[in-house]
Amino acid sequence: MKEDDERGESKPSQPGKGDTGPGGKPPRREDPGGGILMGRPFGVPVYVAPSWFLVAALITWIFGGQLERVLPQLGGLRYLLALFFAVAFYASVLVHELAHTVAALRFKLPVRRIQLQFFGGVSEIEKESETPGREFILAFVGPLLSLVLSGIFYLGLLAVEPGTVPGVLLAGLMVSNLIVAAFNLLPGLPLDGGRMLRAVVWKITGKPMSGTVAAAWVGRALAVAVLIGLPLLTRTGALGTSARNAGGMETVTDALLAAILAAIIWTGAGNSLRMARLREHLPELQARALTRRAVPVESSTPLSEALRRANEAGARALVVVDGHGDPTALVRESAIVGVPQHRRPWVAVSGLAQDLTEGMKVPADLAGEALLERLRASPATEYLVLEETGEIYGVLSTADVERAFVAAMARPQGN
Numbered sequence: 001m002k003e004d005d006e007r008g009e010s011k012p013s014q015p016g017k018g019d020t021g022p023g024g025k026p027p028r029r030e031d032p033g034g035g036i037l038m039g040r041p042f043g044v045p046v047y048v049a050p051s052w053f054l055v056a057a058l059i060t061w062i063f064g065g066q067l068e069r070v071l072p073q074l075g076g077l078r079y080l081l082a083l084f085f086a087v088a089f090y091a092s093v094l095v096h097e098l099a100h101t102v103a104a105l106r107f108k109l110p111v112r113r114i115q116l117q118f119f120g121g122v123s124e125i126e127k128e129s130e131t132p133g134r135e136f137i138l139a140f141v142g143p144l145l146s147l148v149l150s151g152i153f154y155l156g157l158l159a160v161e162p163g164t165v166p167g168v169l170l171a172g173l174m175v176s177n178l179i180v181a182a183f184n185l186l187p188g189l190p191l192d193g194g195r196m197l198r199a200v201v202w203k204i205t206g207k208p209m210s211g212t213v214a215a216a217w218v219g220r221a222l223a224v225a226v227l228i229g230l231p232l233l234t235r236t237g238a239l240g241t242s243a244r245n246a247g248g249m250e251t252v253t254d255a256l257l258a259a260i261l262a263a264i265i266w267t268g269a270g271n272s273l274r275m276a277r278l279r280e281h282l283p284e285l286q287a288r289a290l291t292r293r294a295v296p297v298e299s300s301t302p303l304s305e306a307l308r309r310a311n312e313a314g315a316r317a318l319v320v321v322d323g324h325g326d327p328t329a330l331v332r333e334s335a336i337v338g339v340p341q342h343r344r345p346w347v348a349v350s351g352l353a354q355d356l357t358e359g360m361k362v363p364a365d366l367a368g369e370a371l372l373e374r375l376r377a378s379p380a381t382e383y384l385v386l387e388e389t390g391e392i393y394g395v396l397s398t399a400d401v402e403r404a405f406v407a408a409m410a411r412p413q414g415n
Contacts, residue, residue: 035115044101044111046094051118059086063172070168085169089176090116092149096180097121099145103138119264120180127369128279132203132211139195146181150174188219190268212276219269227262231255281408282368290404291364291385291394292316296325299350303339306331306349317395319384320353327392329353330360330382354382361386364393375401 035049064082067074074081097114100123104111112124129135153174160166184192194215202211231254294317297306306318318331335352354360359378364385366374375383375398383396 035117041098042101042105044105044114046114047116049115049117052090052116055118056083056086056090059089067168070163071165074165081165081169085172088169088173090121092146092173092177093121093180095149096142096146096184097123099141100125100138103141107134107138109138119260128208129199132199132208135202136196136199139192139199142192143181143184146177146184150177150181153177186222187215188222188265188269189215189272190219190265191222194219194269194272209276209280212272216269216273216276219265219272223262223266223269226265227258230258230261278408279369282372284368284408285371285401285404286367287362287371287385287396288364288367288393290400291396292400294319294392294395296321296327296392297331297349298323299329299348299353301349302345303336303347303349303352304344307336307344315394317382317397318349319392319395320349327356327384329355330384330395332381333397334381354380356384360384362396363388371401 035047035052038046038048040046060079060082062082063085064079067078067082071078071081093116094114097116101111101114104123104125107129109129110126112126115122115124125138129138150173153170157167157170157174160170162171185196187193187197189195189198189212197218198208198211198215200211201214202208205211293313293315295306295310295313295315296319297309299320299322310316310318317333318336319327320329320331322328329350331349331353339347339352357378360380360383362371362374362383362385364387381398383398385393385396387393
């Protein structure tokens with residue numbers, strides 16, 4: 001299954017897998033979407049994406065067709081049974097994802113949400129594991145729970161008559177959970193096995209980036225293998241089907257399924273590499289280095305006079321202060337640009353300023369993920385940067401942070 005960290009990645013659960021990232025801007029915490037909210041186990045919201053209904057219908061249709069051969073006496077009721085199987089299967093996927101979630105919470109890693117979607121589930125974990133050992137455990141618990149579920153369904157199968165409705169359902173759930181576990185244990189990102197491989201390489205080399213690079217390239221190799229190998233296995237009957245019975249429609253379906261799985265794995269591996277490069281360069285985002293020098297002005301100061309003082313001081317920002325010199329507001333850069341040159345002597349800076357809130361005050365020593373987290377918590381266009389003593393250091397513009405973010409992502413990785 002897929003864990004998603006804004007630190008880095010989402011971890012997908014293709015037939016139980018998944019993985020996140022900033023598109024040129026610091027990642028945002030607000031994420032109201034996700035589908036239909038089903039509940040909050042352990043305080044983590046669980047969503048069902050609209051794509052789930054498509055795959056549920058597909059499973060109902062395919063499994064219902066198989067039931068016609070195994071339990072012909074059911075008639076049209078077989079599709080109701082097939083729908084129950086689809087829901088039960090995704091309940092198993094949810095258990096897989098909850099295993100990742102519980103492990104993450106145990107390691108003090110925040111989990112934004114769990115989402116059930118077309119090819120499984122996604123646990124969106126917001127921070128990076130601190131050690132390779134924790135990373136390995138966090139990845140392994142999902143497939144382990146799927147194996148445990150498969151064993152439980154097998155024991156249930158021993159207690160019922162084969163060829164009955166309970167027997168068919170238990171057999172299907174046993175096999176499907178076994179497939180989920182086996183698929184997720186494949187050693188390539190974004191699968192659980194890829195995260196386990198990443199942890200092993202991280203432990204050996206001492207570099208998490210080296211582990212990510214190795215596991216991501218293995219993931220891309222797996223994508224190619226799935227794209228080519230899955231249709232071949234089906235055509236040769238290696239998956240339990242007769243090559244002679246594989247008609248044109250089955251061949252197209254197998255090729256389409258292989259292409260979708262390969263695309264998911266390839267894209268997830270690429271996203272993992274990009275997010276790892278981001279984490280590698282995040283320390284370069286420093287509030288002190290990105291802050292613009294500012295000059296203090298009183299609220300009644302004409303804009304033209306305030307800009308003259310800023311030019312003389314070599315500053316690029318204006319901070320409105322009260323009679324005691326304490327900052328009360330920031331003059332917005334966008335507002336300054338909107339005032340024509342001939343009107344600036346008649347416009348006071350107070351009319352262009354945004355009142356300061358506590359969230360708009362940023363310590364000068366903030367850097368990396370802590371800086372982005374602070375900006376995400378209190379969205380604004382400018383922030384007042386303060387020294388530990390409370391002295392004004394300058395003004396931090398969100399636009400400057402975004403440019404530095406993009407520049408960091410564009411630089412080549414160190415491995």
